[in-house]
Amino acid sequence: MKNIFLKTAGFIMAGLIMANLFVVISGIVISDEINNFEKKTDSLHKLNLTLEKEVANLGSLKFAQEQAKEFGFTNSTAPQYIDQLKYAYR
Amino acid sequence: MKIKLIFLIFIAFYLTILVRLFFLQVVSSPLNMSAYLKTNKLYPIRGRIFDQKNQSLVLNQNSYQLYIEPKKVEDKDRLLLTLSQSLEVEEASISAKLDMSKDWVAISKGLTQEQKDKIDKLNLKGIGFDYETKRFYPEASLSAHVLGFLGKDDQGEDVGHLGLEGFYDRDLKGLPGFVETERDILGRPILIGVQQRVEPEDGRDLILTIDKNVQEISKKRLLEGMDKYKAKKGCVITADPKTMAILSLVCLPDYDLEKYYLFDENFYRNLAISDLYEPGSVFKPLVVAAALEEKKIKPDDTYNETGQVAVGEYNIKTWNDKYEGKISMTRILEKSSNVGMVYIGEKLGNNKIYSYLEKFRFGQNTNIDLEGEASGYLKPQNGWYPIDYATVTFGQGIAVTPIQLIRAFASIINGGYLMKPYIVQKIVSENRTTEIKPKVEKRIFSQMTSDVIRKMLVSTVENAEAKWDRPKGFSIGGKTGTAQVAIKGHYDASKTIASFIGFAPADNPKFLTFVVLYEPQTSIWGSETAAPLFFEIAKDLIVYYNISPKQ
Numbered sequence: 001m002k003n004i005f006l007k008t009a010g011f012i013m014a015g016l017i018m019a020n021l022f023v024v025i026s027g028i029v030i031s032d033e034i035n036n037f038e039k040k041t042d043s044l045h046k047l048n049l050t051l052e053k054e055v056a057n058l059g060s061l062k063f064a065q066e067q068a069k070e071f072g073f074t075n076s077t078a079p080q081y082i083d084q085l086k087y088a089y090r
Numbered sequence: 091m092k093i094k095l096i097f098l099i100f101i102a103f104y105l106t107i108l109v110r111l112f113f114l115q116v117v118s119s120p121l122n123m124s125a126y127l128k129t130n131k132l133y134p135i136r137g138r139i140f141d142q143k144n145q146s147l148v149l150n151q152n153s154y155q156l157y158i159e160p161k162k163v164e165d166k167d168r169l170l171l172t173l174s175q176s177l178e179v180e181e182a183s184i185s186a187k188l189d190m191s192k193d194w195v196a197i198s199k200g201l202t203q204e205q206k207d208k209i210d211k212l213n214l215k216g217i218g219f220d221y222e223t224k225r226f227y228p229e230a231s232l233s234a235h236v237l238g239f240l241g242k243d244d245q246g247e248d249v250g251h252l253g254l255e256g257f258y259d260r261d262l263k264g265l266p267g268f269v270e271t272e273r274d275i276l277g278r279p280i281l282i283g284v285q286q287r288v289e290p291e292d293g294r295d296l297i298l299t300i301d302k303n304v305q306e307i308s309k310k311r312l313l314e315g316m317d318k319y320k321a322k323k324g325c326v327i328t329a330d331p332k333t334m335a336i337l338s339l340v341c342l343p344d345y346d347l348e349k350y351y352l353f354d355e356n357f358y359r360n361l362a363i364s365d366l367y368e369p370g371s372v373f374k375p376l377v378v379a380a381a382l383e384e385k386k387i388k389p390d391d392t393y394n395e396t397g398q399v400a401v402g403e404y405n406i407k408t409w410n411d412k413y414e415g416k417i418s419m420t421r422i423l424e425k426s427s428n429v430g431m432v433y434i435g436e437k438l439g440n441n442k443i444y445s446y447l448e449k450f451r452f453g454q455n456t457n458i459d460l461e462g463e464a465s466g467y468l469k470p471q472n473g474w475y476p477i478d479y480a481t482v483t484f485g486q487g488i489a490v491t492p493i494q495l496i497r498a499f500a501s502i503i504n505g506g507y508l509m510k511p512y513i514v515q516k517i518v519s520e521n522r523t524t525e526i527k528p529k530v531e532k533r534i535f536s537q538m539t540s541d542v543i544r545k546m547l548v549s550t551v552e553n554a555e556a557k558w559d560r561p562k563g564f565s566i567g568g569k570t571g572t573a574q575v576a577i578k579g580h581y582d583a584s585k586t587i588a589s590f591i592g593f594a595p596a597d598n599p600k601f602l603t604f605v606v607l608y609e610p611q612t613s614i615w616g617s618e619t620a621a622p623l624f625f626e627i628a629k630d631l632i633v634y635y636n637i638s639p640k641q
Binding site: 027031046049050052053056057059060061062 | 152303
């Protein structure tokens with residue numbers, strides 16, 4: 001009787017220790033993942049701001065002026081009038 | 091016996107753990123709380139600012155503060171040399187900040203991502219970076235006075251100053267959140283511990299009525315004009331006269347938004363909304379419109395312009411002291427006759443003159459959504475002398491801001507509606523977009539009066555004494571102004587504020603532009619400085635808006 005009780009207690013103890021180890025290790029793994037995701041979110045946020053800045057620079061008048069100069073555009077392009085077509089054909 | 095001994099050892103071991111836990115969690119709990127319970131303030135992202143076509147004017151960018159922990163520094167000389175090369179600052183200036191007795195010393199703020207990456211690669215011991223965001227202006231200082239800048243308050247918190255940053259600071263700022271987590275010794279979250287997170291509410295984005303292309307045209311032309319006419323300062327405001335949505339607002343000199351702290355405070359002042367001046371002849375159409383509305387005059391009525399007019403002890407004369415005899419009301423505007431305006435003022439009557447000044451809301455804020463507006467002052471009617479009623483008809487003896495004047499002028503050409511000028515048309519948050527509609531403050535004139543005065547102003551441009559290089563085939567209305575500058579109670583004839591206000595196309599105005607030049611040197615007259623500058627701007631805007639010529 002005593003033997004059965006000791007063996008059962010031993011199994012329960014071993015099970016609890018295993019379960020405990022599993023919970024602790026899982027906790028550490030999940031915590032690491034949370035940490036990694038936090039870092040990734042943070043770097044994505046920073047990358048987002050950097051890309052937004054680059055897009056804005058490409059759409060800026062300053063960039064357009066540089067490009068216009070490079071490609072030899074001038075301000076001599078005449079407007080086309082759709083209300084008064086006679087001006088468009090001049 | 092052996093089992094009992096092992097049992098006692100275990101008991102003693104667990105008791106030790108229990109005592110230690112009791113000590114950590116109960117006795118010295120408050121001290122150790124911070125060791126594992128980490129609370130961080132989550133800063134919201136400040137709202138961005140876009141022009142009417144959703145082109146960026148203000149964004150946020152990554153920024154870093156470089157700090158040194160002196161006690162962790164291994165080779166001070168190498169550190170100073172390397173940092174001075176990377177940051178392009180003198181070694182001595184870093185050395186002066188580096189107090190080796192301290193734990194933490196801030197060295198440089200506002201480093202870009204590229205600068206940080208470059209320094210990171212050097213693997214220097216004892217340095218670190220704090221992350222922050224700062225404002226980024228893709229169009230540099232194109233709209234400095236409109237945007238305002240982001241500074242710091244007494245507590246070192248970001249706070250918007252002047253312009254939109256000041257006016258909409260609470261909207262742009264957003265609400266901070268916080269995160270509270272229990273962490274283990276390696277900084278990893280403890281899952282069964284406290285995990286609380288309140289997300290920050292990011293600032294709202296602003297969509298403006300400003301068109302950055304119109305802004306660019308205005309600034310470029312104003313710079314050229316100030317250089318050509320050797321003016322001290324200048325402003326150009328362009329608005330949609332029907333709604334008073336501001337399409338461009340430029341005043342020069344302005345300042346560098348990124349390095350605002352290098353400029354004197356005088357550069358921050360937005361002259362267009364804060365500078366009071368006597369408008370001069372650009373004021374005349376307002377009085378003529380009032381007289382038309384009250385049916386005291388008609389455009390073809392005549393006035394016999396024979397010479398100077400005496401008002402009390404003062405003599406009023408035309409700008410060149412020349413007189414044409416019988417002239418129409420339209421001709422009074424065309425030749426900008428001061429004596430003719432005194433006649434119209436007399437026909438209108440003193441009470442009506444004053445009541446129209448009140449209707450135009452001079453002396454009150456226009457409530458434009460920019461920080462730093464000045465209201466001016468309209469003295470009570472019981473303080474007015476006959477000479478005041480006479481001079482106000484040609485824009486002297488009254489002080490207004492450029493924004494007040496352009497608003498009043500818009501009301502005479504848009505069918506008579508006094509509108510509230512505005513710059514922000516949409517406020518965009520995560521869940522909601524608030525649209526700001528044009529607001530009619532008062533109707534002052536009938537459609538008939540508005541149509542008549544528009545025609546008179548077209549005639550004023552076409553038959554003015556000065557001949558301008560106008561865009562051919564387009565009907566443009568407008569009026570010049572030359573106001574003398576009052577210094578210590580007297581007018582200095584050599585110092586003037588030259589202006590021109592004009593609109594096109596005249597029958598259905600697409601834009602209304604007001605040009606002001608302060609103390610031009612090449613000529614004191616608005617007709618020879620501000621007017622040609624206006625027509626240069628008008629030519630560009632006509633092309634930009636693809637306005638077709640009239641038949």
